[in-house]
Amino acid sequence: MSVPLLNDRDVEFLLYEFLDTEKLLERPRYSEHSREIFDASLRTAKTIAEKYFANHLVEGDENEPTLENGIVKMIPETKVAWDAFANAGFLAAHQDYEEGGMQMPEVIFRMVMAYVNAANIGTAAYPFVATGSANLIRAFGSVEQKAKFLTLIMDGRSNGTMCLTEPGQGSALGDITTMAAPADDGTYRVFGQKMFISCADHDIAGNVIHMVLAKIKGAPPGVKGISLFIVPKFLVNDDGSPGERNDVVVAGLNHKMGYRNTTNAALNFGEKDGAIGYLVGEANKGLGYMFQMMNEARIGVALGAAAIAYQGFNHSLDYARQRPQGRLASCKDQLSPQVMLVEHADVRRLLLAQKAYSEGSLAMCLFGSSLFENQNSAPTQELRTRNTQLLDLLTPVIKSWPSKYGCISNDMAIQILGGAGYTREYPVEQLYRDQRLNPIHEGAEAIHGLDLLGRKLSLYGGAGYQFFKEDVAQDIAKAKDFEPIKNLAGKLENAMDVLEKTTQSLQQQMGVDIDRGLANATVYLDMFGRIVGAWIWLKQGIIAAEALSSSLHESDEHFYRGKLQAANYYIEWELPAIEQYAELLQAGNSVPFEMQDEWF
């Protein structure tokens, strides 16, 4: 395989230089781990990704799952990949030793996922959704539920799903109509239809554990009346084997532009007597439980975006280095040999932008994962709380920035390949199609804008936003010590002032008229995202500048120079757009808001 999935030097950099992952070994939970164990896990993940995921990227795209007599059929390579991932223990990576898990730190697990995501996002979705479901049961399920269902997912005998969306409500969960009626035996009977359910059915594992949001009869209206249920496809026998078929069926498959090897279906619950469901935790608290897992799921989606962008970058770089094309303008000799694409300045611009987006996205997601890790395992409650509050603020950005710029990055990869990139002979067109889902699922872009501006900024009395400003200021101060990035630090400092002014202005506008004040929230999200992107690149720039101040092996010198150049690119070329946004936002520009339906 000539084009690597990620860049192993960058993986090492992100885990052990950008993040101090070795420091986690000091925490009791990870005392039995070591850097060697981490690295061995990643080598295993990479091998599995190359061998069992990348091998059917195209085949899975060309042969999407089919529904025959109610049974979903998939290409057999999917099950082989699932089994390889399960057999490596990765489905149980998060879980405790005593539960049979690996107690793997979040950032290591996400890097495992980054490899399989880069290899084949359509197949990687199965373990992604499964581990999310497992974590939900682990966090909120009863001891019995864990014994019965969690173990099934951990060893690969079942996958899991997240059943939130319904045909009639899209992003507004308060409007769901799926109902749950209590039965005499303490279980529930679930009735309703769920839509756009990823990995909803398949033939790769013996069972499917659906995590279903539904309303118990008589529950309060809106989001406060939502409960969470476990609804298995097959009822589970005491030995864990699949028993009687539950009353849940695939109503139809969705045929998508990309992510095609991921089954996506409408599910009907309770066409007969009702699907047997088990209430998780307390009634009416389901949405809260789901949201506590949402940060993890959202970072997970963004990590997929990062990995797809990374693959596009790697493929277009490989092509640009090998494809002769034309000459530079300064060359007047038409008989001289053609130069490689990479020698054209605009191709380098497209590559450098992709580097900034893809490496920046991976760094941003891992940074988010480290906050997630810390909210659970940091040594003090104060630190855990701080990390939760910062993560809650940043989650809309960490979800959205890689998803948005991942699409732009994959678009650039196609452009470098030109006509060849538009054909299915190269993977860049599939990556472009796969990527397009990411700004839609786990909350469409606009939802995250509203969440950030309307909710997260002021959550915990604004503590998360305060921590963010403190942390950025600390890195700015540090960066000022290094000549090569001093000026970048200054630019980010100015950007933070602009952000603060804009935030204050918008909060004031929202106080006057909430709809008008929130109208441009998506633009605010992009502005915030560019600043977080610049911060992530400044952080990398600091490490690179420090490393370059001493003598290095040639390959390391190249690596750090590349990081520095990408930091320069991002902060000089992409950050300044915030000035224009700030002007529109601070002025409360209402041109889109005031557009009327009948004027279109």
Place this chain on the structure above:
Amino acid sequence: MSVPLLNDRDVEFLLYEFLDTEKLLERPRYSEHSREIFDASLRTAKTIAEKYFANHLVEGDENEPTLENGIVKMIPETKVAWDAFANAGFLAAHQDYEEGGMQMPEVIFRMVMAYVNAANIGTAAYPFVATGSANLIRAFGSVEQKAKFLTLIMDGRSNGTMCLTEPGQGSALGDITTMAAPADDGTYRVFGQKMFISCADHDIAGNVIHMVLAKIKGAPPGVKGISLFIVPKFLVNDDGSPGERNDVVVAGLNHKMGYRNTTNAALNFGEKDGAIGYLVGEANKGLGYMFQMMNEARIGVALGAAAIAYQGFNHSLDYARQRPQGRLASCKDQLSPQVMLVEHADVRRLLLAQKAYSEGSLAMCLFGSSLFENQNSAPTQELRTRNTQLLDLLTPVIKSWPSKYGCISNDMAIQILGGAGYTREYPVEQLYRDQRLNPIHEGAEAIHGLDLLGRKLSLYGGAGYQFFKEDVAQDIAKAKDFEPIKNLAGKLENAMDVLEKTTQSLQQQMGVDIDRGLANATVYLDMFGRIVGAWIWLKQGIIAAEALSSSLHESDEHFYRGKLQAANYYIEWELPAIEQYAELLQAGNSVPFEMQDEWF
């Protein structure tokens, strides 16, 4: 069909208000035409588009052409569409009455094409390429060649192709290696391979007339040694019927992300004794001939981009008006009915941006077509020359702006539909895939940046650029008379100053170091494009402001208010990005230029 192909009120506006198409009737060439005839042609085009093109949009996408024993097979609806277009006389639209043509003005023909493009770009490519080939023969072919080949295309018995690209050269035409050897009878024998040839073969017409660039043995190296040949698939009998098979075969089909009903193939010329070719015009002048048709072809590609964007806009508007989703933030009653998507401010922003891109693209292309018309039929030589020079300057922009923003526009259409937009149940995902070709073919984006900055600005001693500044200044002066757009005029005026300073700076930088000075040409192209986009919208704004100053029917009032709002949107939201570009360009920012291969 609930979603219209274009917007008939806008079509009327563009032809008769934005452009003064009726004024063409004063020209001798169009003296036998009338507005009624124009409108009747457009009604015919719309009917054909709805009935014979739109009907197989999805089918053509799902069943792309196949190659069986050297024969290309397509879905039969393609031939029906081709015949309907030919039978309406549209393949001969451009040609003179005495040649059996319609003497149709360019802008009317392009609007005809806009309808079929909007209905099905994959099928519309056949008449598009055919009419381009026909115009090439008409302009440069001999009387005998016209009699023999042109008539075949005009009545639909043959299509045509443009064979420029080869596997080894991509965008650099000087490097083509296809050879033509003179034969004793005055014809040539052509040997070589052409790549990415659209409509290269099919079963919709009896013959294919390939327009082939090749080098005659002993010709000068590079672009000055390129000649143009007619190479028919079947030699043509005296009665026009297909005779003996010529030595040109389909070497293989390209399988594309979109535009799937357009055959795209590699062609082998001269696997046996050489394909018989007929030299067009003089030897070694082929590239010049081709380039004289290029402006037309490039506007044609951009028009396709405009039409695909327009369809995405119409579909997402239709969906946004019918799909209930959530509530506004100001609504605290969770039991109140859901509002339609269009009531959410961010959806209106996405719709308004699409309106600005798609209507703006159609307007920009038609404006370009009017320059093309004028270069041929304006009453004085001075005017004809002026139009040529302005068109030459603007062609890179008219090609690139709709292609680039068309992609962004179709991306927004998907976003409005959310999960539904990512499925193949709605056409927006196909439109997104179809659109992605447009920034690649007929010159990739970077090529146009180099063309604009490196060549067109200084062509004719800079006359085209001078005319551009004069014309924009005139519209700015006009706009200042209207209160609702006065401020927009001021913003464009400032932008023109910024453009001028940036242009001067870049020309100076190019004088010092041509490679460095051209390094950011793509960014300059985008800057120029935003300014032309703003100008096109200011022009529309002037008409709208004038119309709104008197009393109007309600529907017209809505129409003009929409135009005004889109003009406001484009100039206030999209134009200001040029400030940031100007800073990078004027500073000669060399971050991408200085990036090194080994740093990636």
